Amino acid sequence: MKLTPLKIVLVAAGAGALGVLAGIFATGPGPLLDSEFGQRVLNDALTATADAPDGVRVARRGEPLPAVQVDGLEGGGFILPGDFAGRPLLVNVWASWCGPCIKEMPELDRFAGDQGDDGVQVLGLALDDRQAVLEFLQRIPVRYAQAIDVPGPADAGVQLGNPKGVLPYSILVSADGRLLKQKIGPFEEGEIDDWARH
Template sequence: MKITPLKVVLAGLVAGGLGLVAGILATGGGPLLGTDLGQRVLNDALTANAPPLPDGGAVARRGEALPAVAVDRLDGGQVRLPGDYAGRPLLVNVWASWCGPCIKEMPELDRYARAQGEAGVQVLGLALDEPQAVRAFLARIPVHYPQAIDVPGPADAGVRLGNPQGVLPYSILVSADGRLLKQKIGPFEHGEIDRWAAP
Protein backbone atom coordinates (compact mmCIF):
# COMPACT_ATOMS: atom_id res chain seq x y z
CA MET A 1 0.00 0.00 0.00
CA LYS A 2 1.38 3.37 -1.01
CA ILE A 3 1.18 6.11 1.63
CA THR A 4 0.63 9.49 0.04
CA PRO A 5 1.01 12.88 1.74
CA LEU A 6 -2.77 13.35 1.47
CA LYS A 7 -3.37 10.11 3.42
CA VAL A 8 -0.94 11.25 6.11
CA VAL A 9 -2.67 14.61 6.42
CA LEU A 10 -6.14 13.01 6.53
CA ALA A 11 -5.02 10.48 9.16
CA GLY A 12 -3.54 13.31 11.22
CA LEU A 13 -6.74 15.36 11.01
CA VAL A 14 -8.91 12.40 12.02
CA ALA A 15 -6.59 11.49 14.91
CA GLY A 16 -6.43 15.11 16.05
CA GLY A 17 -10.21 15.45 15.94
CA LEU A 18 -10.72 12.24 17.90
CA GLY A 19 -8.12 13.35 20.43
CA LEU A 20 -9.83 16.71 20.83
CA VAL A 21 -13.23 15.09 21.41
CA ALA A 22 -11.74 12.58 23.86
CA GLY A 23 -9.99 15.41 25.72
CA ILE A 24 -13.18 17.42 25.97
CA LEU A 25 -15.15 14.46 27.26
CA ALA A 26 -12.42 13.43 29.72
CA THR A 27 -11.52 16.83 31.15
CA GLY A 28 -14.68 18.85 30.75
CA GLY A 29 -13.22 20.88 27.92
CA GLY A 30 -11.77 23.71 29.95
CA PRO A 31 -11.70 27.02 28.09
CA LEU A 32 -12.34 25.35 24.71
CA LEU A 33 -15.79 24.16 25.75
CA GLY A 34 -16.70 27.76 26.54
CA THR A 35 -16.19 28.78 22.91
CA ASP A 36 -18.67 28.44 20.07
CA LEU A 37 -16.12 26.33 18.15
CA GLY A 38 -15.70 24.00 21.14
CA GLN A 39 -19.45 23.65 21.48
CA ARG A 40 -19.80 22.88 17.75
CA VAL A 41 -17.12 20.18 17.94
CA LEU A 42 -18.68 18.62 21.03
CA ASN A 43 -22.20 18.69 19.61
CA ASP A 44 -21.01 17.22 16.30
CA ALA A 45 -19.23 14.43 18.18
CA LEU A 46 -22.29 13.65 20.28
CA THR A 47 -24.67 13.65 17.30
CA ALA A 48 -22.45 11.88 14.73
CA ASN A 49 -23.65 8.35 15.49
CA ALA A 50 -26.97 9.13 17.11
CA PRO A 51 -29.63 6.56 16.30
CA PRO A 52 -32.76 7.70 14.46
CA LEU A 53 -35.73 8.62 16.62
CA PRO A 54 -38.05 5.68 17.29
CA ASP A 55 -41.01 7.52 15.76
CA GLY A 56 -39.03 8.78 12.75
CA GLY A 57 -39.26 12.40 13.98
CA ALA A 58 -36.68 15.05 13.17
CA VAL A 59 -33.80 16.21 15.38
CA ALA A 60 -32.92 19.92 15.33
CA ARG A 61 -29.80 20.88 13.41
CA ARG A 62 -27.87 24.13 13.69
CA GLY A 63 -28.85 26.65 11.04
CA GLU A 64 -32.08 24.84 10.14
CA ALA A 65 -35.69 25.46 11.12
CA LEU A 66 -36.53 23.93 14.48
CA PRO A 67 -38.76 20.87 14.04
CA ALA A 68 -42.16 21.21 15.70
CA VAL A 69 -41.99 20.12 19.35
CA ALA A 70 -44.96 20.08 21.72
CA VAL A 71 -44.50 19.79 25.49
CA ASP A 72 -46.69 20.39 28.53
CA ARG A 73 -46.45 23.57 30.56
CA LEU A 74 -45.72 22.90 34.20
CA ASP A 75 -48.71 25.08 35.13
CA GLY A 76 -51.04 23.45 32.57
CA GLY A 77 -51.63 23.63 28.86
CA GLN A 78 -49.14 22.99 26.09
CA VAL A 79 -46.18 24.78 24.55
CA ARG A 80 -45.53 24.42 20.83
CA LEU A 81 -42.01 25.21 19.71
CA PRO A 82 -41.06 27.27 17.88
CA GLY A 83 -44.51 28.67 17.02
CA ASP A 84 -45.62 29.87 20.47
CA TYR A 85 -42.43 31.94 20.78
CA ALA A 86 -42.17 33.28 17.22
CA GLY A 87 -41.21 36.90 16.67
CA ARG A 88 -38.42 37.12 19.28
CA PRO A 89 -35.33 35.00 19.93
CA LEU A 90 -35.81 32.15 22.41
CA LEU A 91 -33.37 30.47 24.78
CA VAL A 92 -34.54 26.98 25.82
CA ASN A 93 -32.73 25.45 28.78
CA VAL A 94 -33.19 21.68 29.24
CA TRP A 95 -32.65 20.61 32.85
CA ALA A 96 -33.68 18.22 35.63
CA SER A 97 -34.09 18.64 39.40
CA TRP A 98 -31.47 15.94 40.09
CA CYS A 99 -28.81 17.57 37.83
CA GLY A 100 -26.27 19.47 39.97
CA PRO A 101 -24.88 21.68 37.16
CA CYS A 102 -28.48 22.50 36.08
CA ILE A 103 -29.34 23.68 39.57
CA LYS A 104 -26.16 25.76 39.78
CA GLU A 105 -26.95 27.71 36.60
CA MET A 106 -30.63 28.43 37.31
CA PRO A 107 -30.07 31.69 39.22
CA GLU A 108 -27.99 32.91 36.27
CA LEU A 109 -30.77 31.97 33.82
CA ASP A 110 -33.30 33.74 36.04
CA ARG A 111 -31.13 36.88 36.16
CA TYR A 112 -30.78 36.84 32.39
CA ALA A 113 -34.52 36.30 31.81
CA ARG A 114 -35.42 39.21 34.10
CA ALA A 115 -32.94 41.49 32.33
CA GLN A 116 -34.51 40.75 28.92
CA GLY A 117 -37.87 42.28 29.77
CA GLU A 118 -40.68 42.32 27.21
CA ALA A 119 -38.56 42.96 24.11
CA GLY A 120 -35.44 40.80 24.60
CA VAL A 121 -34.67 37.11 24.34
CA GLN A 122 -37.41 34.88 25.74
CA VAL A 123 -36.35 32.13 28.16
CA LEU A 124 -38.07 28.77 28.61
CA GLY A 125 -37.02 26.06 31.05
CA LEU A 126 -37.71 22.50 29.92
CA ALA A 127 -37.48 19.92 32.70
CA LEU A 128 -36.95 16.28 31.78
CA ASP A 129 -38.26 15.09 35.11
CA GLU A 130 -41.26 14.16 37.23
CA PRO A 131 -43.73 17.05 37.74
CA GLN A 132 -43.72 16.61 41.54
CA ALA A 133 -39.91 16.79 41.70
CA VAL A 134 -39.86 19.92 39.52
CA ARG A 135 -42.56 21.67 41.59
CA ALA A 136 -40.75 20.81 44.84
CA PHE A 137 -37.47 22.11 43.43
CA LEU A 138 -39.03 25.36 42.17
CA ALA A 139 -40.67 25.90 45.58
CA ARG A 140 -37.17 25.86 47.12
CA ILE A 141 -35.40 27.74 44.33
CA PRO A 142 -37.98 29.82 42.45
CA VAL A 143 -37.32 31.22 38.99
CA HIS A 144 -39.50 33.67 37.12
CA TYR A 145 -39.36 32.35 33.58
CA PRO A 146 -41.87 29.80 32.23
CA GLN A 147 -41.30 26.09 32.69
CA ALA A 148 -42.32 23.16 30.52
CA ILE A 149 -41.92 19.47 31.24
CA ASP A 150 -41.42 16.25 29.32
CA VAL A 151 -40.87 12.59 30.15
CA PRO A 152 -37.22 11.59 29.67
CA GLY A 153 -36.67 9.03 26.93
CA PRO A 154 -35.08 8.28 23.55
CA ALA A 155 -37.33 10.78 21.74
CA ASP A 156 -37.92 13.39 24.45
CA ALA A 157 -38.00 17.11 23.71
CA GLY A 158 -34.31 17.53 24.57
CA VAL A 159 -33.37 14.93 21.96
CA ARG A 160 -35.64 16.58 19.37
CA LEU A 161 -34.02 19.94 20.15
CA GLY A 162 -30.62 18.61 19.09
CA ASN A 163 -29.27 16.69 22.10
CA PRO A 164 -29.56 12.97 21.17
CA GLN A 165 -27.21 11.87 23.96
CA GLY A 166 -29.32 13.56 26.64
CA VAL A 167 -26.44 15.49 28.27
CA LEU A 168 -27.71 18.01 30.84
CA PRO A 169 -27.86 20.91 31.10
CA TYR A 170 -28.41 21.65 27.44
CA SER A 171 -29.43 25.02 26.00
CA ILE A 172 -30.36 26.25 22.55
CA LEU A 173 -30.86 29.69 21.05
CA VAL A 174 -33.64 29.92 18.47
CA SER A 175 -33.99 32.88 16.10
CA ALA A 176 -37.14 34.97 15.91
CA ASP A 177 -38.04 33.08 12.72
CA GLY A 178 -37.57 29.64 14.32
CA ARG A 179 -34.06 28.57 13.25
CA LEU A 180 -31.61 26.85 15.62
CA LEU A 181 -28.75 29.33 16.00
CA LYS A 182 -26.65 27.92 18.85
CA GLN A 183 -26.38 24.93 21.14
CA LYS A 184 -24.63 24.69 24.50
CA ILE A 185 -23.86 21.53 26.40
CA GLY A 186 -23.03 22.21 30.03
CA PRO A 187 -23.90 24.98 32.47
CA PHE A 188 -23.62 28.70 31.91
CA GLU A 189 -21.11 30.49 34.10
CA HIS A 190 -21.94 33.87 35.64
CA GLY A 191 -22.29 36.48 32.85
CA GLU A 192 -21.77 33.95 30.04
CA ILE A 193 -25.36 33.95 28.77
CA ASP A 194 -25.21 37.65 27.88
CA ARG A 195 -22.30 37.04 25.51
CA TRP A 196 -23.60 33.69 24.23
CA ALA A 197 -27.08 34.96 23.32
CA ALA A 198 -25.97 38.34 21.97
CA PRO A 199 -27.01 39.02 18.34
Protein backbone atom coordinates (compact mmCIF):
# COMPACT_ATOMS: atom_id res chain seq x y z
CA MET A 1 0.00 0.00 0.00
CA LYS A 2 1.39 3.38 -1.00
CA LEU A 3 1.20 6.11 1.61
CA THR A 4 0.37 9.52 0.19
CA PRO A 5 1.12 12.69 2.18
CA LEU A 6 -2.59 12.98 3.05
CA LYS A 7 -2.68 9.41 4.39
CA ILE A 8 0.46 10.06 6.45
CA VAL A 9 -1.15 13.15 7.99
CA LEU A 10 -4.38 11.26 8.72
CA VAL A 11 -2.51 8.35 10.32
CA ALA A 12 -0.42 10.77 12.42
CA ALA A 13 -3.54 12.69 13.52
CA GLY A 14 -5.29 9.45 14.42
CA ALA A 15 -2.28 8.23 16.39
CA GLY A 16 -2.08 11.58 18.20
CA ALA A 17 -5.78 11.44 19.11
CA LEU A 18 -5.37 7.89 20.40
CA GLY A 19 -2.38 9.01 22.45
CA VAL A 20 -4.40 11.82 24.05
CA LEU A 21 -7.26 9.41 24.82
CA ALA A 22 -4.83 6.86 26.27
CA GLY A 23 -3.26 9.58 28.42
CA ILE A 24 -6.66 10.68 29.72
CA PHE A 25 -7.61 7.06 30.39
CA ALA A 26 -4.34 6.38 32.23
CA THR A 27 -3.97 9.61 34.23
CA GLY A 28 -7.41 11.24 34.08
CA PRO A 29 -8.13 14.62 32.53
CA GLY A 30 -6.22 16.53 35.22
CA PRO A 31 -2.99 17.24 33.30
CA LEU A 32 -4.95 18.41 30.24
CA LEU A 33 -7.32 20.57 32.31
CA ASP A 34 -4.38 22.09 34.16
CA SER A 35 -3.02 23.52 30.91
CA GLU A 36 -4.11 26.86 29.45
CA PHE A 37 -5.23 25.02 26.29
CA GLY A 38 -7.33 22.58 28.31
CA GLN A 39 -8.93 25.42 30.27
CA ARG A 40 -9.82 27.25 27.03
CA VAL A 41 -11.39 24.11 25.56
CA LEU A 42 -13.32 23.38 28.76
CA ASN A 43 -14.60 26.94 29.13
CA ASP A 44 -15.57 27.14 25.45
CA ALA A 45 -17.46 23.85 25.74
CA LEU A 46 -19.31 24.95 28.88
CA THR A 47 -20.14 28.34 27.39
CA ALA A 48 -21.35 26.84 24.10
CA THR A 49 -23.80 24.54 25.89
CA ALA A 50 -25.24 27.18 28.23
CA ASP A 51 -27.83 29.85 27.57
CA ALA A 52 -27.63 33.01 29.63
CA PRO A 53 -30.95 34.68 30.40
CA ASP A 54 -32.10 37.34 27.95
CA GLY A 55 -30.32 40.63 28.48
CA VAL A 56 -27.44 39.12 30.48
CA ARG A 57 -24.06 39.73 28.90
CA VAL A 58 -21.53 36.96 29.54
CA ALA A 59 -17.84 37.93 29.52
CA ARG A 60 -15.69 36.45 26.77
CA ARG A 61 -11.93 35.97 26.74
CA GLY A 62 -10.10 38.89 25.14
CA GLU A 63 -13.08 41.25 25.38
CA PRO A 64 -13.79 44.03 27.89
CA LEU A 65 -15.62 42.78 30.96
CA PRO A 66 -19.24 43.89 31.19
CA ALA A 67 -19.96 46.16 34.17
CA VAL A 68 -20.87 43.77 36.98
CA GLN A 69 -22.17 45.14 40.28
CA VAL A 70 -21.69 43.07 43.43
CA ASP A 71 -22.28 43.73 47.12
CA GLY A 72 -19.38 43.98 49.52
CA LEU A 73 -19.50 41.34 52.21
CA GLU A 74 -19.35 43.97 54.96
CA GLY A 75 -21.61 46.48 53.13
CA GLY A 76 -21.11 48.82 50.22
CA GLY A 77 -20.28 47.24 46.92
CA PHE A 78 -18.03 47.03 43.89
CA ILE A 79 -18.44 47.58 40.19
CA LEU A 80 -16.23 45.26 38.17
CA PRO A 81 -13.93 46.04 36.50
CA GLY A 82 -14.16 49.83 37.06
CA ASP A 83 -13.44 49.90 40.79
CA PHE A 84 -10.26 47.88 40.21
CA ALA A 85 -8.96 49.70 37.09
CA GLY A 86 -5.25 50.39 36.74
CA ARG A 87 -3.95 47.02 38.00
CA PRO A 88 -4.69 43.43 37.02
CA LEU A 89 -7.46 41.73 39.00
CA LEU A 90 -7.97 38.08 39.91
CA VAL A 91 -11.59 37.31 40.78
CA ASN A 92 -12.21 33.98 42.50
CA VAL A 93 -15.84 32.82 42.55
CA TRP A 94 -16.50 30.47 45.47
CA ALA A 95 -19.00 29.27 48.09
CA SER A 96 -18.62 28.23 51.72
CA TRP A 97 -20.05 24.76 50.99
CA CYS A 98 -17.64 24.08 48.08
CA GLY A 99 -14.80 21.74 49.18
CA PRO A 100 -12.40 22.58 46.30
CA CYS A 101 -13.03 26.31 46.91
CA ILE A 102 -12.04 25.95 50.55
CA LYS A 103 -8.97 23.89 49.65
CA GLU A 104 -7.56 26.65 47.41
CA MET A 105 -8.22 29.58 49.78
CA PRO A 106 -4.85 29.39 51.59
CA GLU A 107 -3.10 29.56 48.21
CA LEU A 108 -5.21 32.56 47.14
CA ASP A 109 -4.49 34.24 50.48
CA ARG A 110 -0.75 33.65 50.11
CA PHE A 111 -0.81 35.03 46.56
CA ALA A 112 -2.81 38.10 47.61
CA GLY A 113 -0.43 38.77 50.49
CA ASP A 114 2.59 38.61 48.17
CA GLN A 115 1.25 41.22 45.71
CA GLY A 116 1.97 44.46 47.54
CA ASP A 117 0.67 47.79 46.24
CA ASP A 118 1.56 47.24 42.57
CA GLY A 119 0.71 43.59 42.01
CA VAL A 120 -2.42 41.72 41.05
CA GLN A 121 -5.51 42.62 43.07
CA VAL A 122 -7.53 39.69 44.42
CA LEU A 123 -11.28 39.66 45.01
CA GLY A 124 -13.24 36.72 46.37
CA LEU A 125 -16.83 36.56 45.11
CA ALA A 126 -19.03 34.27 47.19
CA LEU A 127 -22.19 32.94 45.56
CA ASP A 128 -23.71 32.07 48.88
CA ASP A 129 -25.71 33.16 51.91
CA ARG A 130 -24.15 36.23 53.57
CA GLN A 131 -24.34 34.82 57.12
CA ALA A 132 -22.79 31.50 56.06
CA VAL A 133 -19.88 33.34 54.42
CA LEU A 134 -19.34 35.64 57.43
CA GLU A 135 -19.25 32.64 59.77
CA PHE A 136 -16.92 30.74 57.45
CA LEU A 137 -14.48 33.67 57.19
CA GLN A 138 -14.41 34.02 61.00
CA ARG A 139 -13.10 30.44 61.16
CA ILE A 140 -10.83 30.74 58.09
CA PRO A 141 -9.89 34.40 57.57
CA VAL A 142 -8.28 35.70 54.38
CA ARG A 143 -6.53 38.98 53.60
CA TYR A 144 -8.18 39.76 50.27
CA ALA A 145 -11.43 41.65 49.68
CA GLN A 146 -14.70 39.74 49.56
CA ALA A 147 -17.92 40.37 47.65
CA ILE A 148 -21.14 38.41 47.59
CA ASP A 149 -24.00 37.71 45.22
CA VAL A 150 -27.12 35.58 45.30
CA PRO A 151 -26.61 32.44 43.20
CA GLY A 152 -28.89 32.17 40.19
CA PRO A 153 -29.12 32.08 36.40
CA ALA A 154 -27.92 35.68 36.04
CA ASP A 155 -25.52 35.94 39.00
CA ALA A 156 -22.16 37.69 38.86
CA GLY A 157 -20.34 34.41 38.16
CA VAL A 158 -22.44 33.93 35.00
CA GLN A 159 -21.71 37.49 33.90
CA LEU A 160 -18.00 36.90 34.49
CA GLY A 161 -17.95 34.05 31.95
CA ASN A 162 -19.19 31.01 33.89
CA PRO A 163 -22.76 30.34 32.66
CA LYS A 164 -22.78 26.77 34.01
CA GLY A 165 -21.92 27.94 37.53
CA VAL A 166 -19.01 25.53 38.08
CA LEU A 167 -17.09 26.32 41.29
CA PRO A 168 -14.45 27.35 41.96
CA TYR A 169 -14.06 29.64 38.98
CA SER A 170 -11.38 32.30 38.59
CA ILE A 171 -10.69 35.00 36.04
CA LEU A 172 -7.77 37.31 35.39
CA VAL A 173 -8.72 40.80 34.24
CA SER A 174 -6.20 43.18 32.67
CA ALA A 175 -5.53 46.63 34.12
CA ASP A 176 -7.72 48.05 31.33
CA GLY A 177 -10.65 45.71 32.07
CA ARG A 178 -10.31 42.90 29.50
CA LEU A 179 -10.85 39.25 30.39
CA LEU A 180 -7.43 37.63 29.95
CA LYS A 181 -7.78 34.15 31.46
CA GLN A 182 -10.35 31.83 32.98
CA LYS A 183 -9.83 28.84 35.23
CA ILE A 184 -12.42 26.26 36.16
CA GLY A 185 -11.41 24.26 39.22
CA PRO A 186 -9.10 24.94 42.16
CA PHE A 187 -5.59 26.30 42.10
CA GLU A 188 -2.95 23.91 43.35
CA GLU A 189 -0.12 25.10 45.58
CA GLY A 190 2.21 27.43 43.65
CA GLU A 191 0.04 27.45 40.51
CA ILE A 192 -1.39 30.97 40.76
CA ASP A 193 1.96 32.73 40.37
CA ASP A 194 2.53 31.33 36.87
CA TRP A 195 -1.15 31.53 35.91
CA ALA A 196 -1.43 35.22 36.83
CA ARG A 197 1.54 36.23 34.68
CA HIS A 198 0.05 37.93 31.66
